[in-house]
Amino acid sequence: MSNTSYPPQTAYAASFMIRKKRISIGILALILFYLSYIFISFDFYNVFREARSDNASILLSDSLSYKTHLTRDNRNNQFSLAIEGEKKGEYIDRDWPRWVSLNDNGNATVILEKNHIISFNGNEVTFSIPGYGDIIAIPSKQGVKTSLPEGEIPSFINLSKNRLNVTTPAGRMSVTKAKTTIFKYDYGWELFFFTLTSDYYGKSFSELLGDVFSSMPRADGRSHASAIFHDFWYNPMWRHGEVAWALLETILMAFLGTFGAAIFAILLAFFAAMNFAPSRILRFLLRRLFDFLRGVDGLIWTIILSRAFGPGPLTGSLAILLTDTGTFGKLFSEALENVDNKQIEGVRSTGSNSLLTNRFGVIPQIMPVLLSQVLYYMESNTRSATVIGAIVGGGIGLLLTQAIITQKDWEEVTYYIVLIILMVILMDTLSGFLRRRLIKGK
Amino acid sequence: MQPKTFGHQIRRSAYFAHLAKRRIYSSIIILVFTMLIISGFIVANDRNAGGFWDGINQLGDFPYEVLSEAGEKFLELPSHLLTYLPALLETIHIAGAATLVGALSGLFLSLLSTRGLAYWPWAIPIFRRMMDIMRAIPEIVIALVLIFVLGGGPIPAMIAIAFHTAGALGKQFSEVNENVDTKPIDGLLSVGAKWFQRMWLGVVPQVSPNYLSYGLMRFEINIRASAILGFVGAGGIGYELRNTMSWGKGKYDEAAAIFILLFLTIVLVDQLSSLVRSRLIGTTG
Numbered sequence A: 001m002s003n004t005s006y007p008p009q010t011a012y013a014a015s016f017m018i019r020k021k022r023i024s025i026g027i028l029a030l031i032l033f034y035l036s037y038i039f040i041s042f043d044f045y046n047v048f049r050e051a052r053s054d055n056a057s058i059l060l061s062d063s064l065s066y067k068t069h070l071t072r073d074n075r076n077n078q079f080s081l082a083i084e085g086e087k088k089g090e091y092i093d094r095d096w097p098r099w100v101s102l103n104d105n106g107n108a109t110v111i112l113e114k115n116h117i118i119s120f121n122g123n124e125v126t127f128s129i130p131g132y133g134d135i136i137a138i139p140s141k142q143g144v145k146t147s148l149p150e151g152e153i154p155s156f157i158n159l160s161k162n163r164l165n166v167t168t169p170a171g172r173m174s175v176t177k178a179k180t181t182i183f184k185y186d187y188g189w190e191l192f193f194f195t196l197t198s199d200y201y202g203k204s205f206s207e208l209l210g211d212v213f214s215s216m217p218r219a220d221g222r223s224h225a226s227a228i229f230h231d232f233w234y235n236p237m238w239r240h241g242e243v244a245w246a247l248l249e250t251i252l253m254a255f256l257g258t259f260g261a262a263i264f265a266i267l268l269a270f271f272a273a274m275n276f277a278p279s280r281i282l283r284f285l286l287r288r289l290f291d292f293l294r295g296v297d298g299l300i301w302t303i304i305l306s307r308a309f310g311p312g313p314l315t316g317s318l319a320i321l322l323t324d325t326g327t328f329g330k331l332f333s334e335a336l337e338n339v340d341n342k343q344i345e346g347v348r349s350t351g352s353n354s355l356l357t358n359r360f361g362v363i364p365q366i367m368p369v370l371l372s373q374v375l376y377y378m379e380s381n382t383r384s385a386t387v388i389g390a391i392v393g394g395g396i397g398l399l400l401t402q403a404i405i406t407q408k409d410w411e412e413v414t415y416y417i418v419l420i421i422l423m424v425i426l427m428d429t430l431s432g433f434l435r436r437r438l439i440k441g442k
Numbered sequence B: 001m002q003p004k005t006f007g008h009q010i011r012r013s014a015y016f017a018h019l020a021k022r023r024i025y026s027s028i029i030i031l032v033f034t035m036l037i038i039s040g041f042i043v044a045n046d047r048n049a050g051g052f053w054d055g056i057n058q059l060g061d062f063p064y065e066v067l068s069e070a071g072e073k074f075l076e077l078p079s080h081l082l083t084y085l086p087a088l089l090e091t092i093h094i095a096g097a098a099t100l101v102g103a104l105s106g107l108f109l110s111l112l113s114t115r116g117l118a119y120w121p122w123a124i125p126i127f128r129r130m131m132d133i134m135r136a137i138p139e140i141v142i143a144l145v146l147i148f149v150l151g152g153g154p155i156p157a158m159i160a161i162a163f164h165t166a167g168a169l170g171k172q173f174s175e176v177n178e179n180v181d182t183k184p185i186d187g188l189l190s191v192g193a194k195w196f197q198r199m200w201l202g203v204v205p206q207v208s209p210n211y212l213s214y215g216l217m218r219f220e221i222n223i224r225a226s227a228i229l230g231f232v233g234a235g236g237i238g239y240e241l242r243n244t245m246s247w248g249k250g251k252y253d254e255a256a257a258i259f260i261l262l263f264l265t266i267v268l269v270d271q272l273s274s275l276v277r278s279r280l281i282g283t284t285g
Helices: A002-041 A044-049 A053-064 A206-213 A224-233 A239-272 A281-308 A313-337 A341-349 A352-392 A395-404 A410-440 B002-047 B052-058 B061-072 B073-085 B086-113 B119-135 B139-150 B153-178 B183-190 B195-231 B238-245 B252-281
Strands: A065-072 A078-083 A098-103 A108-110 A117-121 A122-128 A133-140 A142-149 A155-160 A164-167 A173-176 A178-188
Touching: A002 A044, A002 A164, A044 A206, A053 A065, A053 A206, A053 A410, A053 B139, A065 A108, A065 A239, A078 A108, A078 A239, A098 B119, A098 B238, A108 A352, A117 A341, A122 A164, A122 B139, A133 A164, A142 A164, A142 A173, A173 B238, A206 A224, A206 B238, A224 A239, A239 A352, A239 A395, A239 B002, A239 B153, A239 B195, A281 A352, A281 B052, A281 B061, A281 B195, A281 B238, A281 B252, A313 A352, A341 A410, A352 A395, A352 B139, A395 A410, A395 B139, A410 B119, A410 B139, B061 B073, B061 B252, B073 B086, B073 B139, B073 B252, B086 B119, B086 B153, B086 B195, B119 B153, B139 B153, B183 B195, B195 B252, B238 B252
Parallel strands: none
Antiparallel strands: A065 A078, A065 A178, A098 A108, A108 A117, A117 A122, A122 A133, A133 A142, A155 A164, A164 A173, A173 A178
16 A cells, blocks of 8 residues: 555655645745846836945045134134034143144144145145145135146045135035135044033043042032032033933833823723623724724824824824824734633622722733733834824934934934934833733733 | 641731732832823823824724725726835835845854854843944834935835844844754864854754744844835835825825735735744744
8 A cells, every 4th residue: 555655655755746846846936026127117226326326435534533723814814623513622721732833923834644744824724745745825815826746636625716625534625715724634523522612621430530520629619529510511512311211201202202102002902802892893993994094004193183283292102193093903903802701700700890900811922922912012102203293293213314414414313323223122121020010921 | 626627717818918019019010001091091192193083083084084995996906906016015125135134144143152062152131232332222113214325215124124034033043042952063063164164054954943933033123114205205105105195185095005005915914924934843823
């Protein structure tokens, strides 16, 4: 018997394997075909060929470095030094760094890396580049008169009648009629802790600790600890306080949206679950309401709500709340349909009314499942709240889009991105920890 | 008789003491939670441009304007639906391609980060952390940075969503992999199969129904994500929606057409995916 059936089985197995192989090759071919269709229709080739590699390099270098602007106003012959060229980063009443030296007759010499030297003499400025020579520029009301070493103009010099630009790895110089500016690049996030107006700028951690525990009070009577905190928190360049508020606002949107939705959904779910619903019509209507809330989607809710409530975190919270009421309503009513009836009957047999039956017969059964789902959504909504914040104008999403739109504060963009990732990982860890506690019991 | 009743009473009082303690704990938790929600809403309300009670009265205004304008130009609606169909298809393609690329990367990431299957067992924690970080980055972050480099359009959105999807699916896939039956893998190993062959022939057939189910769920999520990314400048129907919205009155009929298209797509994909998923893994949901 087994002898006779053996060969057909092998044949069957072989043909089965061939069919399986064909199917899997077919699926792979389909995937490949679809991806190549996308590649062509999205025009990957041209988009990447025309990618702004200059933007990419600005982004990369700017996110890790900062530049200091030394500006000479050619009308009043005054020098000013400012980090990122911003008023907030200006060196006022403070020792200038050693690479700039001002001499008594109002002229300056700048020593950049690799022996690049720039020296001022009245309006005239000389940029000596090792291996190339001296570039001399004289800005005046008529324009910028430039003299270069003999030979062809190299590509790092950009010259016109009214402007001279020299870009070297050690630094950049730009000369116009009105002003001469030197840009020096350095690695790091300057002024991250304190700006130049703070007494604590440039101090090391141990020096700060020494200040905190020193017996010498501050001249203005404040304690060192509170002044250090104040200068850090209200740092006008990095605005740590505002950023912390924005992060909190994003978490708040996610929290209110998720848990608000959970509260509404648990109440509605009892009327939408087959084994609890008092009326079939109501159940049908609620189910369609849940589908509608989910189907309209967060984006459209966000738009509709921001018309009514204006920009801000409340709008974002309500948008998440509405969408998730639909999601949770569906999930919860399904969980209710799967409850064990024995426990309910047990509670009912003691003569309790329907409210108490639900409280002691149903809620304990579904609570761990529901809470773990809600906590799971809490984490994903933290990410959604970042995007929604960008649209409704609230939270860290707003700060991020604003910083990206300026296209120059890439170090701030990097800072926000790092904080967003840390925030999401924190919420993920927290929600995972609580879910594990819930499932284990205690 | 006496001691037995006594012991029973001890147990009874201990039980009630325990119950009372638990009730106090849960009351405290509920109280703190309620206060957090209420104060949270108050803070959110204070920091919002418009207040809650003003807003709730105006809630119907915008949908009314949109609907009435769409009603006035009712006959133009079908042509608007046709006009925005390509943009809708772009949104769907962004989600589809991103899900596919993300799932393929997630497949490898998950195989590389599951104990017993990994090619380099010492690298499991590295791939796990990698997936955690990929999952944690919201799509908008990558999309906005890529828009700056590549310009607006579907590609930044696709890459951003694919990146996040790879992390998210990678984690779900590796949870599936943990429960895989290792006998087929051992069998393949005994006949000298290479790592790729062991995975492809021993693991993938076991897990593919669950993978497909998670993939479909992710596709549904990604359609929503690709619509919302469009609104911040990454192409597709979201981008068209933002343009009609910033035009304001006069183009609300077109906005209505986009709302309808988006709503129908999401509901359709939602229903289809839950149907297929219940077939695949035999559960509702």
